[in-house]
Amino acid sequence: MPSSQQSRFDPSEEIISPAIGLKGWLRWIWRQLTSMRTALILLLLLAAAAVPGSVFPQRSADPNGVTAYFKANPVLAPALDAIQLFDVYTSAWFSAIYILLFASLIGCVVPRTAAHARALRLPPVETPRNLKRMPAYLAVEWSGKKSPDALLGKAQKLLKKQGYRTLLAGDSATGSVSAERGYLRETGNLVFHLSLIGVLIAVGVGGGLSYSGQRVLVEGESFVNNLAGYDSFSPGTFFKEDQLVPYSVRLDKFEVDFYRDETLKNKANTGTPTDFRAFVSTTLGATGEQAKAKIRVNEPLAMPNGNIYLTGNGYAPSITIRDAAGQVVYSGSTPYLPQDANYTSLGVIKVTDVPKQYGIISFFYPTVGTLESGALTSLYPDPALPMLSMNVYEGDLGINGGEPKNVFALDIKNMKQVAGGKSGVKGLRLQLGETVKLPNDLGTVTFDGLKRFSSLDVSHNPGGIWVLIFALLALAGVTTSLLVPRRRVWVRRTETGFELAALARGDDPVLEKVVADLAAELAPNKKGSKKVAKTAASPKQKVADE
Amino acid sequence: MNSITLNADLAAVSRLVVEGAMLVYTFAFLAFALHLSQLASTKKSVRAGASRLERVGIAMLILAATIHGVGMVLRGISASRVPWANMYEFSITGSFIVVFIFLLALTIKDIRLIATFVAGFNLLILGVADTVFYVEVKSLMPALQSYWLVIHVLVAVLATSFFNIAAALSIAYLFKTANWVKSSKAKLVGTLRRVLALFPKEEKLERMAYRFNIIGFILWTFTLIAGAIWAERAWHRYWGWDTKEVWTFIIWTIYAGYLHANATRGWGGKRSAWLGVIGFVAILFNFTIVNLFFKGLHVYSGLK
Numbered sequence: 017m018p019s020s021q022q023s024r025f026d027p028s029e030e031i032i033s034p035a036i037g038l039k040g041w042l043r044w045i046w047r048q049l050t051s052m053r054t055a056l057i058l059l060l061l062l063a064a065a066a067v068p069g070s071v072f073p074q075r076s077a078d079p080n081g082v083t084a085y086f087k088a089n090p091v092l093a094p095a096l097d098a099i100q101l102f103d104v105y106t107s108a109w110f111s112a113i114y115i116l117l118f119a120s121l122i123g124c125v126v127p128r129t130a131a132h133a134r135a136l137r138l139p140p141v142e143t144p145r146n147l148k149r150m151p152a153y154l155a156v157e158w159s160g161k162k163s164p165d166a167l168l169g170k171a172q173k174l175l176k177k178q179g180y181r182t183l184l185a186g187d188s189a190t191g192s193v194s195a196e197r198g199y200l201r202e203t204g205n206l207v208f209h210l211s212l213i214g215v216l217i218a219v220g221v222g223g224g225l226s227y228s229g230q231r232v233l234v235e236g237e238s239f240v241n242n243l244a245g246y247d248s249f250s251p252g253t254f255f256k257e258d259q260l261v262p263y264s265v266r267l268d269k270f271e272v273d274f275y276r277d278e279t280l281k282n283k284a285n286t287g288t289p290t291d292f293r294a295f296v297s298t299t300l301g302a303t304g305e306q307a308k309a310k311i312r313v314n315e316p317l318a319m320p321n322g323n324i325y326l327t328g329n330g331y332a333p334s335i336t337i338r339d340a341a342g343q344v345v346y347s348g349s350t351p352y353l354p355q356d357a358n359y360t361s362l363g364v365i366k367v368t369d370v371p372k373q374y375g376i377i378s379f380f381y382p383t384v385g386t387l388e389s390g391a392l393t394s395l396y397p398d399p400a401l402p403m404l405s406m407n408v409y410e411g412d413l414g415i416n417g418g419e420p421k422n423v424f425a426l427d428i429k430n431m432k433q434v435a436g437g438k439s440g441v442k443g444l445r446l447q448l449g450e451t452v453k454l455p456n457d458l459g460t461v462t463f464d465g466l467k468r469f470s471s472l473d474v475s476h477n478p479g480g481i482w483v484l485i486f487a488l489l490a491l492a493g494v495t496t497s498l499l500v501p502r503r504r505v506w507v508r509r510t511e512t513g514f515e516l517a518a519l520a521r522g523d524d525p526v527l528e529k530v531v532a533d534l535a536a537e538l539a540p541n542k543k544g545s546k547k548v549a550k551t552a553a554s555p556k557q558k559v560a561d562e
Numbered sequence: 563m564n565s566i567t568l569n570a571d572l573a574a575v576s577r578l579v580v581e582g583a584m585l586v587y588t589f590a591f592l593a594f595a596l597h598l599s600q601l602a603s604t605k606k607s608v609r610a611g612a613s614r615l616e617r618v619g620i621a622m623l624i625l626a627a628t629i630h631g632v633g634m635v636l637r638g639i640s641a642s643r644v645p646w647a648n649m650y651e652f653s654i655t656g657s658f659i660v661v662f663i664f665l666l667a668l669t670i671k672d673i674r675l676i677a678t679f680v681a682g683f684n685l686l687i688l689g690v691a692d693t694v695f696y697v698e699v700k701s702l703m704p705a706l707q708s709y710w711l712v713i714h715v716l717v718a719v720l721a722t723s724f725f726n727i728a729a730a731l732s733i734a735y736l737f738k739t740a741n742w743v744k745s746s747k748a749k750l751v752g753t754l755r756r757v758l759a760l761f762p763k764e765e766k767l768e769r770m771a772y773r774f775n776i777i778g779f780i781l782w783t784f785t786l787i788a789g790a791i792w793a794e795r796a797w798h799r800y801w802g803w804d805t806k807e808v809w810t811f812i813i814w815t816i817y818a819g820y821l822h823a824n825a826t827r828g829w830g831g832k833r834s835a836w837l838g839v840i841g842f843v844a845i846l847f848n849f850t851i852v853n854l855f856f857k858g859l860h861v862y863s864g865l866k
Contacts, residue, residue, distance in 0.1 A: 056822040056829060060837075063815035070808040070856055077803050081857060105803050219801075228798065275701045277568070284698040285568060292704050313704040314796050325798040475798040483800065487787045494783060498776040498821075522825075523772055 049116070050123030058117040065113055069104035072096065076105065118216060125209045132202050139183045143192035143506045150506075150517035152531040156539050158513040167514060168193050171507040171538055180505065192508035197501075201522065204496025211493055214486035222479010224254040227322075234332040234349045234469040238266035238297075241319075241474065259476070261320040262301025268308075269295040270329060270468040274397050287358060287397050294326050294470045311472070321476050328471035330354045331361055333380055333404055339459040345369050351469040352380045353424055358394040364426045366413050373413045374434075374458060375426045378406040392445075399448075404463050406444040407436030408455060503527060505534065514538070572640035573699035579633035580654055581692060586626035587685040593619035594678035602756035616674065623681055627661045630684075634658050641699045646715045647706055649853055653691035657684045660723040667727070673770060675761045679730045710792035714785060721781035722845055725817075728774035729842035732835040734758070735767040739832055768835065772824060775838055779817045786810050797859060805858035809848035816841040 036044065048054055073081030082102050086093040100107035147153055171193045172182045180195035229246035231239045239245040241263050273291040277283075294311040298319065309317050316323035330352055337346035345367055352363035365376040383396035384403035392405055411431035435455045436443030444452050446463040453460050503520040516535055520527045593615055600612040634654050638645035646655045664680045667673055702711070737743055738758045743751060761767060789810065794800040801807060820841060823834035852858070 052822055052826045053829070056819055056826055059815050059819040059822060063812045063819065066808055066812050066815070069803055070805040070852065070858075073857070074803060078857065275568075285700045288701050289704060290701050291707075314708045316795065316798065323798070327798065473798045477799070480794060480800055484787070484791065487790070491780070491783050491787060495780050498780060523769060523776075525769075525773065 046123060049120050051120075052124070055117065055120045055124065058113060058120060062110075062113050062117060065110050066104070068101055069110075072101045072104070074104060075102050114216075118213065121209055122213065125206060125213075128202075129206050129210070132199075132206060135202075136199055140181050140194045140196040140504065142183070142185055143194045143508055147506055147508060147515050147517035150519050152518040152527045153515070154517075154531050154535050155510070155515040156513045156535055158539070167509060167538060168507065171534070174534065174537055175505060175507075190509060192506060195505045195507075196503070197505075198503060198521070201497050201500045201502040204493045204498075204500065206493070208490050208493030208497055211486045211490035215483055215490065218479045218482035218486055220479075222477050222483060224252045225259075225479065226252040226475070226477035227255045227259065228473060228475040230327070230471060230473050232351050232469055232471050233265070233267040234351060235267055235270055235467045236349075238264050240264045241301075246474075259321055261322075263319060264299045264301070265319075265324065265472070266297045266299075267294060267470060267472075268297055270470045271295070272329065272397070272468070289397070292326060292329055292470075294329075294472070296324075319474070322474050323476070325473040325475060326470055327473045330469055331359060331380055331382065331399070332467045332469040333363070333402075333463060334465040334467060335365065335404075336462045336464055337365070337367060337454070337459060338462075339370060340457050342459075345459070349465075349467045349469075351424075352378070356394070357397065358382070359397040360394040362424075364424055366415065366423075366426070368413065368415065370458075372410060374408060374410045375413055375428075375431065376406045376408050376461075377426050377428075378404055380404050399466055402448050402463075402466055404444075404446045405436075406446070406461065407439075408434050408444070408458070410434050410456065501526070503530065505530065507534070507538070567642055568699050568701060569640040569642075570699060572636055576633050576636035576640055577692070577696070579629060579636060580688060583626050583630035583633055584685060584688045584692070586622055586629060587681050587688065590619050590622035590626050591678065591681040591685055593622055594681055598675070598678055598757050598760070599753075601760050602753055604756075616677075619677060619681075620668070620674075623661065623677065624665060626681075626684075627658065627665060630654070630658050630661065630688075637699070641701075643702060644712050644716070646719060647702055647711065648695075648697055648700065649849075650691050650695040650697055652715070652719065652849070653687050653695055656719045656722055657687040657691075659719055660684060660726050663723050664727060673727075673731070673762075676727070676730045676734060679733075680727070683726070683730070705796050708792060708796065710788060710795070714788040714792055717781050717788060718785040721778045721785055722849075724774045724778035724781060725838075725842050725845055728771045728778060729839055731767050731771035731774065732838040734761050735764060735771065735835045736832065736839070738764055738767065739835075768831065771835065771838055775817065775820060775841075779814075779821065782810075782814055782817065786814055802859075805852055805856040806848070809844065809852050813841060813844045813848060816844055 073085050075082050085102075096102065100109070104110055144150075168184060168191055172184055172195075175182050175193065175195040178197070180197040181199075182193055182195040184193055185191055227250065229243075229249040231246050233239060241260050243249060243257060243260070271291075271293040272289060275285050275288045275290050277286055292313055295308070296311060296317065297306060297308050298317075299306050300320070311317045311324060311326045313326055316325040331354075332349040332351045334349045335346070336344060339345050346365060346369075350363050350365055352361035354361050359380075359382050361380040361382075363378045363380060365378060367374050367376070379392070381392055381394040381401075381403045382398060383394055383400040385393050385395040387393050392403065409426065409428050409431035414427050414430065433439040435441045439455075441455045444454070444461065446452055446461065448463055448466065451460050451462040501520060501524045502522060503518055503524055505516070505518045507514060507516050516531050516538075518527050518531050597612050597615040597619055600608050600615060603609055634645050637651060637654065641647070641651075645651045661680060661684055664673070664677070737754070738761060743755055743758065746752075762770070789807070790800040793802070793804075793807075797804075816837060820834055820837040823829035823837055
């Protein structure tokens with residue numbers, strides 16, 4: 017704990033006698049665990065243990081990265097996985113460290129809280145016999161006569177005014193004032209550590225009750241807030257479906273602003289998105305109450321039991337496919353996933369309502385351009401010159417087995433390419449409004465129109481607010497414990513004057529000044545008074561707890 | 563459509579001004595380095611002339627900081643926002659705050675002798691910023707358009723600056739207490755020893771480092787909390803072990819260790835000084851390697 021207070025257990029006391037028995041051993045282990053040195057080592061271990069999670073992709077933050085890592089390192093990856101390097105922050109070893117750390121923290125903080133509660137009720141300690149040993153010391157001589165009788169009373173009043181607790185001991189001739197301030201330092205320290213326990217509990221419980229669901233919506237589409245309404249859903253351990261309040265959300269319109277510099281002075285910034293806006297209509301299931309709202313990045317929409325966040329967007333070209341007889345076999349706006357900053361986008365179309373299934377892997381270029389290699393690319397993210405390119409594959413789409421399939425991927429393992437690539441037939445290219453023929457008499461495809469889609473994320477974590485409250489308490493606590501000085505001050509009358517001393521617990525930059533100022537107030541620099549300063553007994557103003 | 567106006571011409575002026583500041587930092591650095599070498603001289607007449615050189619150095623440093631500040635403000639005006647949205651801007655603002663805090667601390671604390679370090683460090687940071695991190699003035703991506711950019715990043719810069727000065731003090735402390743410095747008979751080490759003898763006493767260095775570090779720690783704790791609040795708005799979760807979040811946590815934990823070390827018998831002095839230096843190395847790592855090479859959500863270097 018950040019305070020100069022030594023562990024409750026002085027290292028010199030940790031002498032192990034040869035026959036201490038089981039109880040003794042347990043006590044010894046507990047003392048070791050709750051010692052500050054152990055806490056320090058556990059903290060450093062925790063820092064070191066967190067590092068691999070930034071080096072290797074993590075399933076929680078970057079599941080695609082993990083899949084890619086397995087593909088790239090088929091031998092190494094399973095070995096790393098065996099020691100949980102892809103789940104570092106839920107791994108056994110990471111958990112072990114922080115559980116031990118918190119056990120150590122609790123073991124240290126609970127007795128200290130009790131001790132502090134007692135100390136708050138006790139008067140300051142009595143004045144030590146030898147004040148000269150204190151790190152700040154000053155003796156004031158009242159040449160010729162004794163210091164005034166009222167001195168101690170005045171000292172007590174002054175110290176009280178500065179927030180000290182004081183204790184007047186002995187008679188006015190040879191007595192002394194003992195004062196202590198800064199109890200708040202230890203209070204802050206304890207609040208900080210107890211708040212960390214609060215943060216941990218709030219993170220755990222909140223995580224268990226949380227959920228987050230993702231849904232891609234094309235303009236004009238809507239979704240209903242139930243499990244079936246989501247493309248993917250990650251519930252916490254204690255999640256129950258009735259946490260999902262019935263409502264529906266319709267994406268009316270999606271707008272994007274891209275930076276355009278007419279003077280072309282700043283080419284680097286051209287095409288940078290400056291704003292995303294999703295305009296939605298919501299309908300509450302219970303009351304039928306309707307509302308319109310705008311969702312932006314950083315501005316989620318608050319709904320009952322969760323916020324709706326805007327997490328992604330892209331184009332959804334409207335495509336119609338007809339068979340050779342002119343019958344529509346596929347029609348709709350398919351979301352294409354953006355692949356680069358200029359929205360070169362990848363989409364997959366699966367045509368299933370035909371005798372011979374086929375699939376299309378397609379690219380969309382909002383503003384098409386040609387690279388030197390002849391390949392197409394997008395030059396600008398707005399649809400200035402939109403174009404679709406398509407490669408066609410015939411064969412088993414793999415959707416008859418009943419397994420869920422990724423709508424954004426086409427498994428071409430059991431398929432034969434019939435257009436594009438090395439198939440001998442050129443890939444298809446369509447401008448907006450164009451219709452072209454598909455190979456092998458499959459019919460025609462039409463690029464009817466262009467819509468945008470947005471990815472929405474509905475998230476709820478009831479623990480969040482508690483994490484925040486405890487985190488702010490911890491911040492207040494640590495600030496108090498580091499900045500409020502805790503010190504004891506003593507004033508004692510002597511034969512020929514009086515002496516003052518001060519002792520700080522923890523770092524105290526003004527210890528000597530405190531003593532000097534108090535001396536000046538008690539004996540204003542008048543003729544006949546002389547001050548004798550003594551250099552500090554120890555240059556360090558850090559003194560272990562007695 | 564664009565509500566933001568970027569002024570590329572003004573950004574170019576800002577860059578020139580910052581480069582001008584680098585030139586003045588060079589003079590300040592040379593003056594301070596020369597000052598130290600004169601102070602360490604064995605000849606009394608050389609030592610006597612040193613204080614004038616120090617005054618020249620301080621004047622140069624104030625001039626450099628002023629020019630630096632102008633360049634920083636111009637960068638902000640040219641982008642119509644706060645000048646800390648990418649690595650280049652973070653570097654020029656961060657290093658300005660370092661020198662600003664240092665100049666303020668000069669009036670209250672005798673930490674003049676690390677002036678060489680501060681001038682040299684700023685020169686290095688600005689050099690890297692100008693040659694490696696430089697990007698044309700850019701509009702903010704939607705995720706960064708939030709008042710939390712002002713709060714979260716500014717406090718992070720402040721915390722970094724405090725840690726930076728503390729690290730400089732800890733390095734001086736470590737040199738001063740190193741056995742090889744104390745005992746080596748090499749001539750060069752002898753000179754170093756004489757330079758180090760000019761620095762405040764070991765205990766004072768240690769205590770000053772501690773004070774800068776506790777302020778840094780409080781500010782870093784705030785950075786972490788503010789970042790979590792912002793992440794909850796922008797990324798729909800307050801904490802997700804993104805690489806930058808991981809490193810913010812690591813740095814926080816190292817400095818928490820540093821504070822415990824200062825309260826643990828046998829861990830003060832060199833060990834805690836080392837922890838302070840390791841903490842600052844982690845900050846530099848977080849800012850450079852993690853930003854440029856690690857995958858994560860905090861991608862704002864603006865570099866390709």
